[in-house]
Each structure stands twice: as C-alpha cells, then as structure tokens.
Amino acid sequence: MSESQSDFLPFHCSWFEDDEINEVVDTLKSGWLTTGPKTRRFEEDFREYTGCGYAVAVSSCTAALHLAFATQPFERGDEVITSPMTFPATVNPVLHLGMKPVFVDIESGTLNLDPEKIEEKITPRTRFLLPVHFAGHACDLDRLQDIADRHQLTIIEDGAHAMGAGYRGKKIGGHGHPVAFSFYANKNITTGEGGMLTLPDAEMEEEARVLRLQGISKDAWKRYSKEGFAHYELQTPGYKYNMADLNAALGIHQLKKAERFQEIRVRYAEMYSKAFAGMDAVETPEVRHYADPAWHIYVLALNLDALSISRDEFLNAMQDRGIGMAVHYRALHLQPYFKNHHDYSLDDLPLASSYSDRIVSLPLYPRMSEADVQRVINTVCTVLKQHRR
Ligand SMILES: Cc1ncc(COP(=O)(O)O)c(C=O)c1O
Structure with a gap:
C-alpha cells in the first residue's frame, strides 16, 4: 500500500x-x-x-x-x-x-x-x-x-x-x-x-x-x-x-548556517550508522582517521547475497512506504556513452561495478527531524527483514 x-x-x-x-x-x-x-x-x-x-x-x-x-x-x-x-x-x-x-x-x-x-x-x-x-x-x-x-x-x-x-x-x-x-x-x-x-x-x-x-x-x-x-x-x-x-x-x-547544518548532518549520519552497524544485509560508510566528513549523502550498500530482492526493488519498497530514495551513483563506465566510446569492462573496475548495482542513498538533510530519521531506520529494517534470503 x-x-x-x-x-x-x-x-x-x-x-x-x-x-x-x-x-x-x-x-x-x-x-x-x-x-x-x-x-x-x-x-x-x-x-x-x-x-x-x-x-x-x-x-x-x-x-x-x-x-x-x-x-x-x-x-x-x-x-x-x-x-x-x-x-x-x-x-x-x-x-x-x-x-x-x-x-x-x-x-x-x-x-x-x-x-x-x-x-x-x-x-x-x-x-x-x-x-x-x-x-x-x-x-x-x-x-x-x-x-x-x-x-x-x-x-x-x-x-x-x-x-x-x-x-x-x-x-x-x-x-x-x-x-x-x-x-x-x-x-x-x-x-x-x-x-x-x-x-x-x-x-x-x-x-x-x-x-x-x-x-x-x-x-x-x-x-x-x-x-x-x-x-x-x-x-x-x-x-x-x-x-x-x-x-x-x-x-x-x-x-x-553551514556549521549548524553540518552538526545536524553528522548527528543523523551517526544515528543511521549506529542503527545499521553489524547487520549482515548492509554495509555502512566508513570514516577514515584523516577525514571530517560533510555527510552530503548517506550511502548504504546492500549485501544482495543476503537478500531476495534487487537494489531497484529495495528502492521501490522504500518509496512505497513513503521514503524518498536516490542512487549516487550508477558508475560512469557502465553508462552508454562510455560503453560505446571507450572500452571499459566490468572486470577493470570491479568495486565500482559491484557498488553501482547495490548502493542506495537515504534521506539526510537538516530540515528532517530526528523522528524522520528514526522512521527511515525503521522502514529500512522492515524491508530488509521482509526480504531476507
Ligand atoms: C560529484 C559531483 N560533481 C559535480 C557536480 C555538478 O554540480 P552542479 O550541478 O553544481 O554543476 C555534482 C552535482 O551533483 C556532483 O555530484
């Protein structure tokens, strides 16, 4: 529904x-x-x-x-x-x-x-x-x-x-x-x-x-x-x-307002990472010791082996439950222009090729409330649970 x-x-x-x-x-x-x-x-x-x-x-x-x-x-x-x-x-x-x-x-x-x-x-x-x-x-x-x-x-x-x-x-x-x-x-x-x-x-x-x-x-x-x-x-x-x-x-x-917006982004990203930590159906983004991320987007990678649905079916399931989703990105070497004009094969860029088919971006912006973030978390968990292999 x-x-x-x-x-x-x-x-x-x-x-x-x-x-x-x-x-x-x-x-x-x-x-x-x-x-x-x-x-x-x-x-x-x-x-x-x-x-x-x-x-x-x-x-x-x-x-x-x-x-x-x-x-x-x-x-x-x-x-x-x-x-x-x-x-x-x-x-x-x-x-x-x-x-x-x-x-x-x-x-x-x-x-x-x-x-x-x-x-x-x-x-x-x-x-x-x-x-x-x-x-x-x-x-x-x-x-x-x-x-x-x-x-x-x-x-x-x-x-x-x-x-x-x-x-x-x-x-x-x-x-x-x-x-x-x-x-x-x-x-x-x-x-x-x-x-x-x-x-x-x-x-x-x-x-x-x-x-x-x-x-x-x-x-x-x-x-x-x-x-x-x-x-x-x-x-x-x-x-x-x-x-x-x-x-x-x-x-x-x-x-x-950049600093205020940034603090909210960091807090929401931490809520996501804490909620999804240790789940075998997803990979959360890592933060390296040298970086203070701006958290422009929050990208979750699905472990498709643990799920019975594809990335696009996951996106549709989230959107059907009222959560706007996006994909950043479908890798450039797999786009028609590069396939037609340059000879990249999937094997040349194995990680980009794999992530390209299994990443999703969750809503992350200062105008969301903590309740909105929690709702996204609950919806991700529901969809993952329903479609576990
Ligand atoms: C990684 C990256 N580079 C460049 C751009 C281009 O930005 P603009 O739309 O301001 O030209 C974007 C836009 O989203 C982007 O995500």
Whole structure:
C-alpha cells in the first residue's frame, strides 16, 4: 500500500528562513540582479569559511570544473585520472576540452578513488588527477599529492559534496589545489543553482575571473560604477559562467548556517550508522582517521547475497512506504556513452561495478527531524527483514 502524499518524506528539501528571503527581496529592490556586490561578499565569506586562497563564484560546479581545467596548461588528448563513482558533471568538462577521462577503481568503505590503483593507470599522456570527495568524505590528499609530485600531475578536486568537509584538520579548499564546489538545490548549502571555484594563487584567480565572463577584462558591476566609464576588453574567448547577485543573496545566509547544518548532518549520519552497524544485509560508510566528513549523502550498500530482492526493488519498497530514495551513483563506465566510446569492462573496475548495482542513498538533510530519521531506520529494517534470503 502506498503512503498518502502528505506522509511522504522527500529525499531532499532545502531550508530557507527570513534572512535569505529578506536578502533576495533586498536584491530585487536594489535593481541590481546580476554579478555585483552580493556575489563579491559571498566570495569573501566563502574564502574565509574554507580558508582557501581565492574564491570565484560561478553558475554551477560544472562551470567551476570547466574553468579549473581551462586555466591550466594541457593538450587535447591528455588524460585525466578520476573516479567512475560520480555524477557525469565530473567528466563532461574534461570531454568538452578534448581530454580523456581514465577511470581508476574505488576503495571499499569510502567509495573514493583508490590511491593504490592510480599508478598502474598513469601513461605519458596523463596530466591531471581529478579526485571526487564522495559523499563529502575527503580523499587522502597527501597520498594523491605524493603520486602527483612523482609524475608531474596537477590535482583538481571535485568538491561538489565537500563544502565544510575536513582533511587532516583543514577544510577542503585549503590544500593548495583548485577545488570546484556546488550549491545546487540539494547540496549542503544552496543558491538554487551555483558553484564556487577556489584557487591557491592570484594569477589563476585573475584568469578564472576573465574566463568566467566571456573573456572580458571588466565585469558589469565595475563598468557601470561611479568610478567613471570603463570599456571592456576581450582578452580571450571565455564562458558565461558568472553567479548572479540573486543567487549570492541566498548563499550569504546559507553559509552562516553551514556549521549548524553540518552538526545536524553528522548527528543523523551517526544515528543511521549506529542503527545499521553489524547487520549482515548492509554495509555502512566508513570514516577514515584523516577525514571530517560533510555527510552530503548517506550511502548504504546492500549485501544482495543476503537478500531476495534487487537494489531497484529495495528502492521501490522504500518509496512505497513513503521514503524518498536516490542512487549516487550508477558508475560512469557502465553508462552508454562510455560503453560505446571507450572500452571499459566490468572486470577493470570491479568495486565500482559491484557498488553501482547495490548502493542506495537515504534521506539526510537538516530540515528532517530526528523522528524522520528514526522512521527511515525503521522502514529500512522492515524491508530488509521482509526480504531476507
Ligand atoms: C560529484 C559531483 N560533481 C559535480 C557536480 C555538478 O554540480 P552542479 O550541478 O553544481 O554543476 C555534482 C552535482 O551533483 C556532483 O555530484
């Protein structure tokens, strides 16, 4: 029997209060909607929050990744080592720039790129390492840096899940590489759509700012300010990737709540892990000693040998009982594009191939109550019990 719509716990729901609403109204009343003073303030606040060198606000994390690569030297055909356990956005900019994503298998427990397996995939064309901090659990950046140094590779971090995450006591963004963050609607803080590119040096920042807005030297805010008329100059063909003040208005106030939201996520993730610990039908996520996870998502792996249903049947059973579910992710090398254009076999990436068919994401967001979390736990336990082999 299906739950009525009002009993349905959505997989995600954003949380805005009067401060976000007032800031958006203030932006509308100001008459300045696009990139301007609020975007600048959000960048500055974000820089302070993460401890990064420089922060450039953009229209999405995908845009931030594209800019991060575009500001680096590379040649078409160069190879980028990354994880197959990610959203297509991680590799789409790589493909658009004419480079080749090379997938390395993930490690169990964190589902992050396995550093042990990287070196066997390095060729003379390898130019970048592109780790994804899956679910907001940091990759082992020191080990990746060691590999990058020995093979002259550049690291660009996909931090879409990792705003607020820590690695060895420092927030992601502060480890000396370009990092792309997402503020998409379901992320730990949101601007509706949006992203941030953090950078370690001023030269990269300057280049990213120019590329962010059509490759021109002055943004609209500066051109129309009281400092006198200033013509723009086209420096290089750029992109239309700037963040609007309307979006930054949300980000400024969401960022102030980042720590509060984070505490709630950690508490709920601990409730899940405690409830499912020791069950042979599921595997819970592991936390490594070097990581303070941002818990963007809570991913449970089903042990299908212990169950009489498939992952998709499990998802349907949960949704029929009123719990919104998701899958992060069906591995990229198994998607039609990569099957048709690249020759990956299941055996090349055995862990990613296996997890791809048996992971589920449970609802995890600050607007849920503890009672909601308990309801998810009870429902998981009921479905598992009903379908034990
Ligand atoms: C791992 C990963 N990278 C990149 C992105 C792209 O983010 P955006 O939607 O802000 O472009 C996402 C989006 O969910 C993601 O999950």
